[in-house]
Amino acid sequence: AQKVTQAQTEISVVEKEDVTLDCVYETRDTTYYLFWYKQPPSGELVFLIRRNSFDEQNEISGRYSWNFQKSTSSFNFTITASQVVDSAVYFCALSDPHSNYGGSQGNLIFGKGTKLSVKP
Amino acid sequence: KAGVTQTPRYLIKTRGQQVTLSCSPISGHRSVSWYQQTPGQGLQFLFEYFSETQRNKGNFPGRFSGRQFSNSRSEMNVSTLELGDSALYLCASSLAGMAGNTGELFFGEGSRLTVL
Numbered sequence: 001a002q003k004v005t006q007a008q009t010e011i012s013v014v015e016k017e018d019v020t021l022d023c024v025y026e027t028r029d030t031t032y033y034l035f036w037y038k039q040p041p042s043g044e045l046v047f048l049i050r051r052n053s054f055d056e057q058n059e060i061s062g063r064y065s066w067n068f069q070k071s072t073s074s075f076n077f078t079i080t081a082s083q084v085v086d087s088a089v090y091f092c093a094l095s096d097p098h099s100n101y102g103g104s105q106g107n108l109i110f111g112k113g114t115k116l117s118v119k120p
Numbered sequence: 121k122a123g124v125t126q127t128p129r130y131l132i133k134t135r136g137q138q139v140t141l142s143c144s145p146i147s148g149h150r151s152v153s154w155y156q157q158t159p160g161q162g163l164q165f166l167f168e169y170f171s172e173t174q175r176n177k178g179n180f181p182g183r184f185s186g187r188q189f190s191n192s193r194s195e196m197n198v199s200t201l202e203l204g205d206s207a208l209y210l211c212a213s214s215l216a217g218m219a220g221n222t223g224e225l226f227f228g229e230g231s232r233l234t235v236l
Contacts, residue, residue: 033223043208044124045227091163095223107153107176108225110163 002027004094006111013082014119021077021114023092029053033095034068034075035108040088048090051075082118089113122147124228126211132234138199141231145192145213152194153225154186157208166209169194170216198233206235 003026013019025034036048049059051068059066063080079086093108125144133139145152153176154166165178169188186196192213198205209232212225 035223037225037227043210043229043232045210045212045225047224047226050223107165107168107178108163109165112162 002094002109004092004109004111006092006114008114010115012117015084016081018080019082021090023075023111025073025094027094035093036077037091037093038088084118084120087116087118089115124211124213124226126228126231128231130232132236133201134236135201135203137201138197139201139233140195140197141209143194143211143228146226149213149215150192151214151216152188153212154196155210157210201235203235206233208232
């Protein structure tokens with residue numbers, strides 16, 4: 001069965017520190033997508049990145065970077081020089097390919113999330 | 121461009137009652153998904169609708185149901201409420217099944233249901 005594990009429940013850092021959020025997933029499928037979402041206190045989840053299982057290139061977007069390693073089934077997320085505005089709950093998610101329909105990604109399997117607190 | 125709108129934002133019900141939650145997707149999106157978020161279980165997929173048809177369903181009892189209208193707006197209903205149904209219900213829309221789909225889900229701010 002598909003599963004996403006975010007072992008870090010809460011992380012607290014001081015502004016400008018780098019922080020890495022871990023994500024380990026389980027799936028028997030060879031084709032799947034991995035996601036990261038951010039949930040600020042307002043509640044809505046904000047999309048950060050999608051990575052497909054055939055693309056293991058690391059990605060950098062500003063202060064954010066992602067390290068995808070199929071060999072260890074991990075998709076870790078690093079925030080460089082953290083800021084107070086980065087404080088939120090971060091979720092890693094895996095698409096359920098058995099629910100795909102015409103490219104649909106409506107069914108995601110989420111990890112329990114990591115609450116990041118960045119203190120000034 | 122307006123985002124995903126969910127109503128009501130907050131509501132309180134008692135056990136045994138039923139509740140209907142509404143979701144207006146981003147204009148042009150035809151796929152709408154619903155998720156339940158609780159502290160214990162986290163985010164769990166409820167169901168997904170596309171062009172008025174339910175095409176995926178999560179592992180929830182039959183008390184949870186939904187529908188989608190021709191304008192892509194969606195509603196979900198929970199009947200015979202239980203204390204454990206207290207949760208944040210999130211709706212997401214996407215371009216799934218359509219040209220230009222990036223796989224991104226656009227979430228609303230949710231409807232927070234408290235069952236007493």
